[in-house]
Amino acid sequence: MPQLTRREKEVLELVANGLSTQKIADQLHISFNPVESHRENLLTKFGAHNGAELIKMAAERGMV
Template structure:
């Protein structure tokens, strides 16, 4: 659930710090979720995840 929220906020252009502030979690936690997303999608950057999520209508 949190990872999907973070993915949505990343697509809106928010930074990790902004996401952390909005969700009341630490920036380190946001980075951990981003890292987990990249591992799950087997990609090296968030741009690739956003492209994949958009193509497969995951957002």
């Protein structure tokens, strides 16, 4: 199971809830680019190719 930072866990949960990158940034009170970085890190850590695959893999591991 991938080791995630606190912020990556927050972003993962919001991605799983269907929020766009901009809405995640707004909700977390951070800019767009860090959210994109967190999303890219999540894709890499899970070995996913896109957001849908990321959510599926996280759900299979009970992380969302």
